[in-house]
Amino acid sequence: MSKALKRKSDGVFEKYKNSYVVSCNESNLTSKQLKHFQSMSRQHTNSHITGDVWISHFNDIKGKLDTRENMQLDKDLQYFLDSKFAVSDLKKGFRVARILDKLDQPIREFYDVMLKDRDSKVDEFSMDCFAGVNPEDLRFFERRFYPAALFYTYCQVHCTGDRHDLMNEVFSLGAGSMTMSMMPEITGMCRECQNCKLDRNASQEEIEKMNMRVFEEQVHDNFQLDYDTDTDEDDESSLNQKNSVSTGFLKEIVERESISEVSTIIFNPFVSEVQNSEKPVNEGGREFQCELCPKKFSREEFLSLHHKILHSKKKLVTQFVDLGEELITTFEKEPYSSPSSAKKAKRALKFDKN
Numbered sequence: 313m314s315k316a317l318k319r320k321s322d323g324v325f326e327k328y329k330n331s332y333v334v335s336c337n338e339s340n341l342t343s344k345q346l347k348h349f350q351s352m353s354r355q356h357t358n359s360h361i362t363g364d365v366w367i368s369h370f371n372d373i374k375g376k377l378d379t380r381e382n383m384q385l386d387k388d389l390q391y392f393l394d395s396k397f398a399v400s401d402l403k404k405g406f407r408v409a410r411i412l413d414k415l416d417q418p419i420r421e422f423y424d425v426m427l428k429d430r431d432s433k434v435d436e437f438s439m440d441c442f443a444g445v446n447p448e449d450l451r452f453f454e455r456r457f458y459p460a461a462l463f464y465t466y467c468q469v470h471c472t473g474d475r476h477d478l479m480n481e482v483f484s485l486g487a488g489s490m491t492m493s494m495m496p497e498i499t500g501m502c503r504e505c506q507n508c509k510l511d512r513n514a515s516q517e518e519i520e521k522m523n524m525r526v527f528e529e530q531v532h533d534n535f536q537l538d539y540d541t542d543t544d545e546d547d548e549s550s551l552n553q554k555n556s557v558s559t560g561f562l563k564e565i566v567e568r569e570s571i572s573e574v575s576t577i578i579f580n581p582f583v584s585e586v587q588n589s590e591k592p593v594n595e596g597g598r599e600f601q602c603e604l605c606p607k608k609f610s611r612e613e614f615l616s617l618h619h620k621i622l623h624s625k626k627k628l629v630t631q632f633v634d635l636g637e638e639l640i641t642t643f644e645k646e647p648y649s650s651p652s653s654a655k656k657a658k659r660a661l662k663f664d665k666n
Contacts (some may be wrong), residue, residue, distance in 0.1 A: 314358060314359050314360070314361060314362065314411060315359075315499055316495070317355055317356070317411070317495075317496070318359040319357055319539055320357055320359075320495060320498050320537070321359055321498045321499065321500055321501075322500075322539070323537050323538070323539025324499065324500035324530070324537065324539075325499060325500035325501055326539075327537060327538075328500060328526045328529055328530075330579070331522065331525055331529060332500065332501060332509070332510065332522050332526065333456070333510070338521060338524075338530055339445050339521065339524035339525055339527070341524060341527070341528075342421075345527070345531070347474070347477060347490065348497070348527075349523070349524060349527050350477075350483060351477060351487075351488045351519075352488065352495075352496070352497050352498050352499045352523075352527065353499050353502075353523070354470050354473060354481065354518070355481075355488060355496045355497070355498040356498050356499045356500075356501075357469070357470070357498075357502070359498065360502075360504055360505070361411075361469065363414030364414075365647050366412065366414050366415055366465065367414060367415065367418050369468040369469055369628050370419065370461065370630075370651075371419055373461070373464040373465055373468055374422065376460070376464050377422070377423075377426070377457060377460065377461055377464075378426070378458070378587075379426055379427065379452075380429050380448060380449065380452035380457075381430075383456065383457070383460075385456055385460055387478030387541070388475060388476070388479075388508065389459075389460065389463060389475075389479065389570050389608055390456075392476070392479045392484070393406070393455060393456070393459050393618050396483055396484075397455055397603075402485055402604050403484075403485050403486060403604070404484075405485075406483055407458075407483065407484065407485040408459075408462060408482065409448045409481060409482050409483075409487070410464065410487055412462050412465070412482065415461065415462060415465060419457075419458055419461045419462070420453075420458075421463075422451055422516075423457055423458075426637055427449060432605055442593055458485065459482075462482055462483075463478070463479060463482055463483075466481070466564075468483050481496070485603055486603060490534070490535040491534075491536070492601070492615060492616065492619060493536055493545050493600065493601065497530070497535055498522065499523040499526070500526055501519055501523065502519065503516055503519060506540035508517060516587065543578075554581060572621075598610075600614070600615040602618060602619070602623075605622070605623075630646075636653065
């Protein structure tokens with residue numbers, strides 16, 4: 313995922329390159345725009361962070377984690393997680409940002425070690441050797457330990473960010489995205505990557521001003537961007553690694569996740585299933601991923617059509633007619649018939665008992 317963010321950042325820089333090569337004045341952003349800009353800056357920082365660095369930050373926050381008997385979760389984080397797990401909608405429910413995929417296995421292994429250490433201290437005569445895995449331990453891991461480990465690690469990197477904004481970035485699908493791709497928006501440059509993008513040395517303040525001006529241009533362009541979105545090997549290996557984890561009692565959780573893993577086949581709604589199974593290659597080398605289901609498309613128009621047909625929230629409503637008809641139809645509009653006409657239509661549809 314970090315490479316995907318890096319590619320998008322490079323795409324932003326290439327599109328607005330002229331705005332980065334000249335000095336600029338202070339931009340006047342609204343409070344809402346400023347929060348979004350700060351989120352984009354954090355995503356740019358994420359694009360430079362490798363899996364080993366994420367794991368290193370996770371090691372720094374292990375002291376905040378414990379088993380269900382002793383761990384006290386921050387109230388704001390607990391309330392946020394409860395609200396996420398209370399809904400089943402993909403966009404509103406609990407969904408971990410792929411930028412943190414590399415932490416999956418270390419967190420599971422650490423929890424396994426903590427449980428073994430806890431159970432080793434229990435009196436052997438008070439243990440039921442046939443009890444197996446405690447369901448409460450599984451539930452605590454999924455709803456408290458695992459999310460807390462991810463959030464505390466993310467806060468370790470972005471310690472100055474607003475906590476609620478950080479929670480959304482870690483646990484909400486499409487957080488920070490302004491397009492149907494659900495990929496977070498991102499700034500085009502930072503101090504770390506300016507050497508390969510600029511022919512001069514710019515200060516941090518100057519870079520931030522340039523990013524703000526480009527942000528205003530992105531808003532004007534509705535964040536539309538044409539860049540290479542090919543899946544990189546690092547992203548695919550992180551998914552494979554997630555499926556291969558089988559440490560201790562957590563094997564049951566991992567097997568359950570691996571069943572629901574998404575397909576990597578590019579899906580085109582206008583060809584047969586046989587043709588789809590042959591993994592067609594896109595002419596432009598690009599693919600458009602639907603973040604609400606596993607489908608992928610070769611063109612953005614197909615993705616738009618897919619969203620309109622399969623992910624629309626419109627509901628079909630039955631329309632009553634004055635007289636019975638051979639074919640009952642439905643329409644995408646509110647029914648206009650009165651209760652009396654509905655009763656009349658109902659009587660007309662009754663079969664003759666004689």
